[in-house]
Amino acid sequence: MNRSLWTALRALAITVVCLIIAMPVVWMIAAAFKTNVQVTDPSVGLIFSPTLENFRNVLADGEIARSLGNSALVGLISTVLSALIAVPAAWAVGRFRMHSTGSLVLVARIVPAISLLVPWYYLFAQLGLVGSYTVLVLSHMFVSVPLILWIMIGFFEGLPIELEEAGRVDGLSAFGAFRRIALPLAAPGTATASLLAFIFSWNNFMFALILSDENTKTMPVTLFNFISYASTDWGGLMAAATLMTVPVLLAAVFGQKYLVAGLTAGATKG
Amino acid sequence: MSGFDRSNRRLRWLMLAPALGFVGLMIVFPLLFTLNLSLTDAFGAVNAGKGYNAGQNYLDALGDGRRFWPAVWRTVYFTVGAVVIETILGLAIAMLMRKPFRGMRVVRTILMVPLLATPVAIGILWLLILDPTNGIANHLLGSVGIPPQEFLGSVSQSLPVLMLIDVWQWTPMMALLLLAGLSTLPEDPEEAAQVDGANAWQRFRYVILPGLWTTLMTALVLRAVDALKTFDILYATKGAGGGSDFEVETLNVYAYGLTFDYQEYGLAAAVLVLFTLFIVGVVVLLRRRSREASV
Numbered sequence: 001m002n003r004s005l006w007t008a009l010r011a012l013a014i015t016v017v018c019l020i021i022a023m024p025v026v027w028m029i030a031a032a033f034k035t036n037v038q039v040t041d042p043s044v045g046l047i048f049s050p051t052l053e054n055f056r057n058v059l060a061d062g063e064i065a066r067s068l069g070n071s072a073l074v075g076l077i078s079t080v081l082s083a084l085i086a087v088p089a090a091w092a093v094g095r096f097r098m099h100s101t102g103s104l105v106l107v108a109r110i111v112p113a114i115s116l117l118v119p120w121y122y123l124f125a126q127l128g129l130v131g132s133y134t135v136l137v138l139s140h141m142f143v144s145v146p147l148i149l150w151i152m153i154g155f156f157e158g159l160p161i162e163l164e165e166a167g168r169v170d171g172l173s174a175f176g177a178f179r180r181i182a183l184p185l186a187a188p189g190t191a192t193a194s195l196l197a198f199i200f201s202w203n204n205f206m207f208a209l210i211l212s213d214e215n216t217k218t219m220p221v222t223l224f225n226f227i228s229y230a231s232t233d234w235g236g237l238m239a240a241a242t243l244m245t246v247p248v249l250l251a252a253v254f255g256q257k258y259l260v261a262g263l264t265a266g267a268t269k270g
Numbered sequence: 271m272s273g274f275d276r277s278n279r280r281l282r283w284l285m286l287a288p289a290l291g292f293v294g295l296m297i298v299f300p301l302l303f304t305l306n307l308s309l310t311d312a313f314g315a316v317n318a319g320k321g322y323n324a325g326q327n328y329l330d331a332l333g334d335g336r337r338f339w340p341a342v343w344r345t346v347y348f349t350v351g352a353v354v355i356e357t358i359l360g361l362a363i364a365m366l367m368r369k370p371f372r373g374m375r376v377v378r379t380i381l382m383v384p385l386l387a388t389p390v391a392i393g394i395l396w397l398l399i400l401d402p403t404n405g406i407a408n409h410l411l412g413s414v415g416i417p418p419q420e421f422l423g424s425v426s427q428s429l430p431v432l433m434l435i436d437v438w439q440w441t442p443m444m445a446l447l448l449l450a451g452l453s454t455l456p457e458d459p460e461e462a463a464q465v466d467g468a469n470a471w472q473r474f475r476y477v478i479l480p481g482l483w484t485t486l487m488t489a490l491v492l493r494a495v496d497a498l499k500t501f502d503i504l505y506a507t508k509g510a511g512g513g514s515d516f517e518v519e520t521l522n523v524y525a526y527g528l529t530f531d532y533q534e535y536g537l538a539a540a541v542l543v544l545f546t547l548f549i550v551g552v553v554v555l556l557r558r559r560s561r562e563a564s565v
Contacts, residue, residue, distance in 0.1 A: 004528050013366055018380045021442060025383055028395035039398070042409035054430075057549065089289035092282040104293055109492075110549050112499055115542040118307070119300035138509065142296045145289055167437065174278040182493050204386040205502040210530065220390040224506055227394060239279060241391040254384045259386070260378055262449035263443070 025245070031238040054239035056081040064240055066215075067222035068135075071244075074208075074218060078137045083194050084146035087186070090152030091178050095161070104148040115144070117210050118250040124211070131213030138209040144197035151265045152197070155189030156182060192262035195255055197247055219244050293343055308539035309472065315565035327540035337516065341524040342548075344429060344512075348520060349497040352436040357490060360444025367476070367499070368446070370453050389439075393506030397422065422507055425517045432504060438495065444489055451485025452478070452545050487560030489554055498549050501526065521545045526560050 026046070031039050033050035058064045092098065123132060129135045136137060163185070164177040172180060183190075205220040214223060223244055224235055256266065274564045280516035307316060308504075311323045360542045367377065384392070400407050400421040408418040421431050455478065463473050483543060511527050512519030519527070525545060 009352050009367075010366060011371070011498075014371070014377060017363055017366070021384060021438070022380050024395055024399060024438070025387065027399060028391075031398060036564070038402035040401075042404065042406040042555065059283060059457075085288035085292060086499040088285040092285040096282045097280075098282070098286070104290065105295075108293055108297060110546070111301065112522060112525065112542060112545055114522065114529060115304045115503075115539070115546060118316060118539070119303035122303070123299070143294065145293055146447070149289060149471055159402065173301055174281050175285075180470055198387055203390075205390050205506070206526075220502075222389075223390050227397070227506065234404075238398065239392055241388075241394045243386050244391045248386045248388065250380055250385060252386050256375060256379045256382065258447055259382060260450075263385070264384070268502055 013119070018098050025249075028238055029242050032242040033232065034235055036233065036235045037179075040172040041236065048136065053111045058236050058243070064219075064243065067217055067219040068243060069173040070136075071202055071218055071220075074133060074136045074140055075198045077133075077200050078140035078144055078214065079194050079198045081137065082148050082197055086145045086148035086193075087152055087183070087190055088178065089157050091126060091182055093149070093152045094156035095164075095182075098252050099125060103148050108146040113206055114137050116208070118258045121210060130211060131216055133216055136208060136216060136218070139203055139211055140201040142202055147197050147200065148193040152189055154265045155193075159185055165264065183230070188258065192255075192258040195251060196259065196262045197252060198249075202248065210252075249260055258266040280362060298373040302303050304539045304542055307535055308543045310536050312539075314533050323536070327537045328544070330537060331540050331544060333462055337519070337524060340516065341519050341521045344503045344518065345520040345522075345548075348433050348500065349437070349494060351433045352440070352497050353435075353490065355437045356444045356493060357486070360443045360448055360489075363441070363445035363488075364448035365478075379447070381446055383442075383534060384439040387441045387498075389502035391504045392435070392439060393503045397507055400431065424512065425515045428513060428517045430507060432507065435503060436500065439503075440493060440497075444493065447489040447492075448482065448485060449474055451482050451489075454485075455481045484560065487556060491556045491560075494552055494556060495549060498552065521548070543558075 030046050030048075032054055033052070034044065034048060035051055035053065038044045038048055083255070120135070124130050124135045159182060164181050167177045167181045203220065204218070205224065208216075208218040208221045208225070212218060223240055226240055291534055308327055309322050309325065311321050311326070329434070363381075366372070390477060400404050402408060402418060402420050402423050405421075407421065413419065420427055422428050460477050463477050468476070479560065499522050504518050504523050505526070508518045510531050512523045521541065522545070525538055525541045528534045528541060532538075
């Protein structure tokens with residue numbers, strides 16, 4: 001086949017794929033800037049005079065702002081704590097070839113979360129912790145710790161061990177080799193894993209649905225409760241959904257290279 | 271290396287202990303708890319009643335043709351449909367993007383959007399697009415002469431529509447995983463095949479696909495596990511019970527409803543144990559298939 005024709009067809013196909021993937025999200029963001037009359041009129045496309053009214057309304061409510069704050073807080077704390085315990089563990093697994101322990105990661109991924117939620121609820125209710133930030137952070141860490149472990153084991157295995165051995169020859173302890181040599185080299189991997197862990201915590205719906213209360217509920221739960229207003233206030237709903245999605249979109253744009261590496265970690269080794 | 275290894279046995283366990291201990295505590299006790307619960311008649315509260323009923327919950331679940339088995343079939347239908355379409359489309363997109371092109375970065379960024387966006391928000395945006403009276407979907411269908419559809423408002427269309435939303439959301443993930451796999455393949459065998467006169471399809475079928483097999487099967491396992499457990503988007507768009515006629519009630523939605531809407535803890539735990547065994551079975555089956563490298 002003609003070479004330039006083939007190139008043109010390929011460009012066309014890729015463009016179509018991108019449009020199909022991007023358009024629904026673009027449509028949501030556009031709807032957030034429409035009046036409620038415009039939202040419910042599909043003939044109003046992407047060209048209209050935007051209004052900030054929807055954002056003003058949902059943020060004036062206070063509930064959305066608080067939920068966004070809760071999501072950010074739970075996401076940040078659970079990610080930092082997870083990285084603190086998972087990164088050293090990943091180094092130990094990667095360097096000392098303890099791969100059977102890695103299978104715990106797989107178990108954590110297979111088990112349906114609901115089968116854990118009931119016992120967690122029961123246990124944390126005994127401790128008077130249901131509805132607290134503590135229980136939300138712990139439940140989100142249950143997702144983050146295996147995720148960071150999974151990504152970082154692969155990352156540490158990819159680092160040349162010679163550097164650490166040289167450090168040991170120069171008198172560093174094994175822990176020193178980890179802290180002064182491996183850890184700085186692993187900074188990009190740690191950043192990738194932490195960013196993904198934060199995003200998954202930010203998106204988590206089911207844990208907060210059960211374990212949070214009125215004051216601690218995170219944004220996905222608030223958003224879910226808003227759905228019942230759909231028919232009356234599409235614009236507000238879209239503004240709330242946009243506020244939830246924009247931070248993730250920014251992460252995708254600025255962290256593209258790292259996030260792809262993190263998402264595909266482990267898959268090419270089998 | 272062996273001295274390096276042995277002298278640090280204590281250190282390595284010290285570094286592993288917090289993470290392993292945490293995940294272990296969060297998973298081992300709850301699993302035993304659920305297993306125990308599944309053998310009791312707990313109802314209303316997890317410690318209410320608590321008489322052991324000799325596996326009655328399992329018999330009840332397996333003999334329930336009204337909610338349990340339909341939920342099993344919906345789970346299978348949703349997972350098989352979504353994962354098969356996602357694998358084929360993902361492979362096609364990965365092949366399209368294999369050779370570098372201008373704008374690769376932008377395209378990869380766009381591919382990441384659906385899989386990083388909040389599932390509940392995705393549910394909401396599709397509710398707007400698919401709204402039977404005001405949505406853009408029926409507007410577009412109308413412009414090519416197709417009558418308006420009910421989409422998520424219809425009992426028969428809800429599950430296929432949600433399957434297609436899943437395809438929209440997760441095909442990019444498949445594409446990115448397979449693209450990563452393709453980038454690790456050596457170029458020599460393919461060039462050799464080309465010199466030997468193999469056409470594009472033959473090179474794909476007999477050179478690229480076998481090389482990609484491990485990645486493909488790993489991606490398939492990961493995606494299948496997540497698809498079996500899909501919850502957020504089903505619950506966000508259709509609510510408790512998967513709709514008025516339970517039309518999108520998969521095993522996960524069913525177990526959630528039994529637990530948190532009906533407080534049928536004993537039965538719910540039995541369903542969850544069966545569900546977990548089902549997922550484990552799927553994983554074992556797929557992994558065995560992947561070892562028989564029989565492309």
